[in-house]
Amino acid sequence: MNATLQATLEFLKLYWAPLLCGVAVVAILPLIVGYIVLVERKIMADMQARLGPMRVGPHGLLQPIADAVKLLIKEDIIPEHADKLVFWLAPVLSVGAGLLSLAGLAIGPAFQIAQDINIGILFVVGISALGIFGIVLGGWASNSHYSLMGALRSSAQLVSYETAAGMALVSALLFTGTLNVKSIVEAQSKEGIWFVLLAPVAFFTYLVASIAETNRAPFDLPEAESELVAGYMTEFSGFRWSLYFLAEYTNMIVVASVATTLFLGGWLRPFAGVSWLNFLDFVPPLVLIAIGAYCVLRVTKQPTRVQQLFMLAVAGLCFVVALVLAAPVVLPVIKPSLREAVAPFYAGIHGGFWFIFKVSLYIYFFMWLRFTIPRYRFDQLMRLGWHFLIPLSIINVLLVGVALIAGAYFQLHGWGLLLVTTPAAILALVAAFLILAIEKQHDARQEQTAPSDFYAG
């Protein structure tokens, strides 16, 4: 007994920080996801000439909490002939994989969510892909045709697009030679250029593949509302349903973080190495001050006293965060001797800001697409994956590799690498157009030889 206690204490002593982080992630992430959903609804409303949630809290700011409460107190229904154990397990598996894959990410030089693993990216991609089991099992266990079809679509989609996404990641990893999350960002810091510029085609491939992987529009076929009601989630309700929902948005955060780390310079400020652009450090606090000021201006427009106070509180929060962001950049200006002392704070706080900012931009792009374009059909989606994205990403890996050898031969570094990578990207684009042209020819030939048998049967 005593020995067990001893061992537990030893364990806690060693791993208290990652454990705490884990608890924090599980506790905070649902809230973050709730607010991402609110932002999504607001952006959607803005694009669709309407207001969006306005009732709960000022401008609907408390809507996520109302939604969460509603989902928690909803009746929990398990279909009659469902496989109860699998039905129970599936959403947990999905959300577990999503949350676990967050562990490998780093939101700044000082803040790794869990341990600093030397195969960080591999861990994240591998674990997040496990979430598909939750979807497939959930679809199977619900004993419904719609759910089954959603699950089938989802598994086929993930298998196809995971390949393209993996190949795109390889293109970027060629530049670093490491899978460690921190080293990848540091490599971009050393070169002084983000990999999105060195491997634009890989970034594009990853962007498309990651939308498909997270089942977002225009690739949201597994839950295609107008076709399959809600796909694999059809039979899930209340809290189980919200777990799937949480998993979907967590996956969005994960793929956005991977893209940010690999292609968009992680926590680095734009032009981090360029000293005359250091004034960019003042942008984050100023932006937050501007948001706070706007909130203060809007206070008088709020209909009730509670809403006015709430608005002021939001403004106050903005000002506090702005202060935190401003301190590490303003203090050295006032007293240069403090520069050394605030350096780690600067790296941590501003790194976090830029990381979250880039992740938000990436997620915003997802939302933008969702509201703008229609949905692919299943065969078109598969074709896009197998006939276009996978060949393109493989060709791109080869071209990037050749470009890197050439770069090493000419001893190019940083922006100089563009001299070899840009031709490689252009070649990859040419290859892309060639693939499309061949596709078109193939289609035309097929149409000539085999008339459609649409009326058969």
Add this chain to the structure above:
Amino acid sequence: MGADELVINMGPQHPSTHGVLRVKLKLDGERVIGSECIIGYLHRGVEKIAENRTYQQFAPYVDRMDYVAAVSSGLGYCEAVEKLLLVEAPLRARVIRTILTELQRIASHLLWLGTHALDIGALTPLFYCFREREEILKIFEKYCGARLTTHAFRIGGLQYEAYDTLEKDVERFCKDFESRISEYETLLTQNRIWIGRTKGVGILTAEDAIAFGVTGPVLRASGVKWDIRKAAPYAAYNQYKFEIPVGTTGDTYDRYLVRMEEMRQSRLICLQAIENIPSGPILAKVGKVLKPPPGEVYHAIEAPKGEIGYYIVSDGTVMPYRVHIRPPSFINLQAFDRMVRGHLVADVVAIIGTIDIVLGEVDR
């Protein structure tokens, strides 16, 4: 049924069956190998009700069939009874009828566009379409106080005199609508995904369309130039210039293009009509109690969804002996099975959307 076939019940509670249509789909994987439409969930016995109501009393019931194009249904009924009574509505009434019916055609097509796009996965056009449809409904509201089931006309002419700013309201709507319709087209017409989802999907050849008795935009998209507004002009359509858009292949994309062009043409008709609304009475001389002479009549008009026809038999009393309605949605829906075979599940919703059915009219 083989072991590898899957039967799926789509509806009557399904997000994209546009009401309470129930489709039994026989699937091989995701491919449709057979379908069966099961209707009647919204049956109210409209035709039977007609036998127990006077001619005027029955007029509001027809609004409840195609409730997104109530004005058109009402016009068809009123004109059919007028034909039976051997009276003609005054010119002023006919012109105002034309304006309102064309506005209703735009409203109905807007609702089709929004929901059709939503079925295919484009979320945003729906809200833009509703924004414009709202303007039309406001004009209806100002005219007769109702927005949806308007009962705007009366046997022999109009129920109400046009309100003062009707011309101005219609003109303003038509002016704005020009750019709005281009806005929808920027979202869809050239969109690769949209083209991929609609081109070659649900092809209906001209012969098939005629054989099924399909009418309206679905028929015209198959390349048959048939529009009752031109073929047998009613209301005041013979006074206005307009084109009948036709398609070539009869696929979903063609039907989309035809309806978009029809909205443009309706706008032009409205603009021509408001230029010169003749003055005069709005009601022909009809008695308070309508007693048509014994006989029968069939009258059809071009509703937004196709030919809506009324076959009325009178036995000389105040109530019709029999009313039969030829609803375009019901007859167009017959072609569904032909259109859907061999396609994927995703195409099924696109095809339901493109036929543009209203279940109130299918089931009556």
